Structure formats: structure tokens, C-alpha cells
Amino acid sequence: MQIKTFHKALSEPVDAASLGFFRIAFGAILFIEVCRFFEKGWVKQYFITPQFFFSYPGLEWIRPWPGNGMYWHFAFMGVAALLLMLGIGSRIAAAALCLSFTYMFLIDRTHYLNHFYLICLLAFQFSVVDADRAFAILPQAGPRSCIPRWQLLWPQFQLAVVYFFGGLAKLSPDWLAGEPMRLWLSASALAPGWKTNWLAYTLSYGGLVLDLFAVPLLLWRRSRMPAAALLAGFHLFNAYFFRIGVFPWLML
Structure with a gap:
């Protein structure tokens, strides 16, 4: 009985506005962060110029893309962040952002930042939840303005x-x-x-x-x-x- 009550409480419909606003803010922040990497030359400084990277144990296969591949990688992240912010294919955009950002995050452990790890986790969450039920250009099918x-x-x-x-x-x-x-x-x-x-x-x-x-x-x-x-x-x-x-x- 307690399990059913707990499940019912978790499934209760609530206003989606706050999650929708968080989606917009998260996507905007990540888009600006990608722009900062381009503007300040960090893509080249951290991922193209270095000849050696301190890989995580067991993840030595995660390396920067050859040539100008990392520029394209960050451009892909920027597009995914923008689509998430606008609410266009939010789950797919969040999944793409999660995978691309996590790949970048795991290239070199000397670049570890706590908030980068948090971004990986939040991007994954956005790939699961219905964050496009509010303030989205192309929301997915489902009850508008409500989420569990x-x-x-x-x-x-x-x-x-x-x-x-x-x-x-x-x-x-x-x-x-x-x-x-x-x-x-x-x-x-x-x-x-x-x-x-x-x-x-x-x-x-x-x-x-x-x-x-x-x-x-x-x-x-x-x-x-x-x-x-x-x-x-x-x-x-x-x-x-x-x-x-x-x-x-x-x-x-």
C-alpha cells in the first residue's frame, strides 16, 4: 500500500513551467560556454595543440578527433544546446549534448571540473524527462503544461x-x-x-x-x-x- 502511495505521489501531474524554464536556461548556458571555447581559443589550446593527454584509466581510446575534428565537435555541441534551449527535439538534442559533452569531458582528466561533471548528469536527465512540455517550439506529443x-x-x-x-x-x-x-x-x-x-x-x-x-x-x-x-x-x-x-x- 505504501509503495502504491509513493508511486502515486511521484506520478502526480505538476506544472511543467519550472522544468521548461530550466531547460531554456541550461541550453543557453551551454551554448554560451561553447561560444566561449571558440572565442578564447580553448578548443585549439586544450584539444588540438597538445601532443599528450592524461586519459582516464580504461578510457585511453577517447581521444581528440584528428585535424579540425574538435572544432566540428564543439559546433555539434553548440547546435545541440541551441535546439535544447528552443525546445526542438529536446530529448534527442539533450542526448546528443550529453554524449558529445561527456566525450569532451573524458578526453583529459587534468581538465576535470566539478560543474562539467554536473553538466553531463543534467544533460542525461534532460534526455529522459519531458522538459519540452512548456516554452518549447516543437513540443513532443503529450499533455501540455504538465509533467509527472x-x-x-x-x-x-x-x-x-x-x-x-x-x-x-x-x-x-x-x-x-x-x-x-x-x-x-x-x-x-x-x-x-x-x-x-x-x-x-x-x-x-x-x-x-x-x-x-x-x-x-x-x-x-x-x-x-x-x-x-x-x-x-x-x-x-x-x-x-x-x-x-x-x-x-x-x-x-
């Missing part, structure tokens, strides 16, 4: 994991001692007068508390809006001062 609840809970759970384990990772001696925040501040755009120990400790412990308690604060209705505003400010601060790529925008 589990399709909304899945990406929410994935992002909750990011916050929670981000908090656990900060429970390290270095982080509790204000490092590497102190080092990051010394290289950031902050005014020299701000680069003090108290600021390093404030940001370190503030980030720790925010990551650990982000999920419960967002789940509690009374604290949801203040927590969302606080997290938005946190990610915008990181995006402006620390230049850590697409991660802050992805979490927004």
Missing part, C-alpha cells in the same frame, strides 16, 4: 546533492583555516583594502553554512524566498569576483 512530479524532483535532487556535498567538502582543515579563500582573494578583483583575514574567514564559513543549510532552507516554505535571494547573491558574487566559469550561472 518525479521529473521535477530528479533535477532538484541533483542540485541538492551539489549543495550538500559542497558543504561536506568544506569541512576540511584548510577551508576552516580560511584557505584557499585567502589565496583567491589575493588574486580577485576585490579592492586591496578588503583582502584581510577576517574577510577570508567570513566568506569561508559563510559558504560552508550556506551550502550545508541551503536545501533545508529552500524546502521550508517560510525561509524559501529569503534563502533563494541569499543564494542568488552568493552565486552572483562568485561569478563576478572569482570568475569560476559557468557554475554560478548554472546554479542560479
Whole structure:
């Protein structure tokens, strides 16, 4: 009986608007990221010029395409991201984006970034869920504007994991001692007068508390809006001062 109740709760129709908006934002962020790789010359710098790559064990067969193949690879990723954003063949576009991005991600482990791994996981999720039920140019057949609840809970759970384990990772001696925040501040755009120990400790412990308690604060209705505003400010601060790529925008 409990299993049936649980299944019924997961299958309950919910508004697809938030998932549709997330699809648009995710596709746009990935499209912009691909454009940045072209603009900054990273495709050539990371995948064409190097003669040696640090492959993952057992995945030595994953190599950059010969010649200008990696340019075509990134162009393919960009098209897939754009189609996903527009809601044109969303599942196929997401699957293509997942495969192509994951291939790029696995070429060299020295280029590992946590948010690139997150992108691989989210792209896979978009290849499964009905993210085109809202704000899509060519939606697939099915009830408009509604999705099963589990399709909304899945990406929410994935992002909750990011916050929670981000908090656990900060429970390290270095982080509790204000490092590497102190080092990051010394290289950031902050005014020299701000680069003090108290600021390093404030940001370190503030980030720790925010990551650990982000999920419960967002789940509690009374604290949801203040927590969302606080997290938005946190990610915008990181995006402006620390230049850590697409991660802050992805979490927004």
C-alpha cells in the first residue's frame, strides 16, 4: 500500500513551467560556454595543440578527433544546446549534448571540473524527462503544461546533492583555516583594502553554512524566498569576483 502511495505521489501531474524554464536556461548556458571555447581559443589550446593527454584509466581510446575534428565537435555541441534551449527535439538534442559533452569531458582528466561533471548528469536527465512540455517550439506529443512530479524532483535532487556535498567538502582543515579563500582573494578583483583575514574567514564559513543549510532552507516554505535571494547573491558574487566559469550561472 505504501509503495502504491509513493508511486502515486511521484506520478502526480505538476506544472511543467519550472522544468521548461530550466531547460531554456541550461541550453543557453551551454551554448554560451561553447561560444566561449571558440572565442578564447580553448578548443585549439586544450584539444588540438597538445601532443599528450592524461586519459582516464580504461578510457585511453577517447581521444581528440584528428585535424579540425574538435572544432566540428564543439559546433555539434553548440547546435545541440541551441535546439535544447528552443525546445526542438529536446530529448534527442539533450542526448546528443550529453554524449558529445561527456566525450569532451573524458578526453583529459587534468581538465576535470566539478560543474562539467554536473553538466553531463543534467544533460542525461534532460534526455529522459519531458522538459519540452512548456516554452518549447516543437513540443513532443503529450499533455501540455504538465509533467509527472518525479521529473521535477530528479533535477532538484541533483542540485541538492551539489549543495550538500559542497558543504561536506568544506569541512576540511584548510577551508576552516580560511584557505584557499585567502589565496583567491589575493588574486580577485576585490579592492586591496578588503583582502584581510577576517574577510577570508567570513566568506569561508559563510559558504560552508550556506551550502550545508541551503536545501533545508529552500524546502521550508517560510525561509524559501529569503534563502533563494541569499543564494542568488552568493552565486552572483562568485561569478563576478572569482570568475569560476559557468557554475554560478548554472546554479542560479
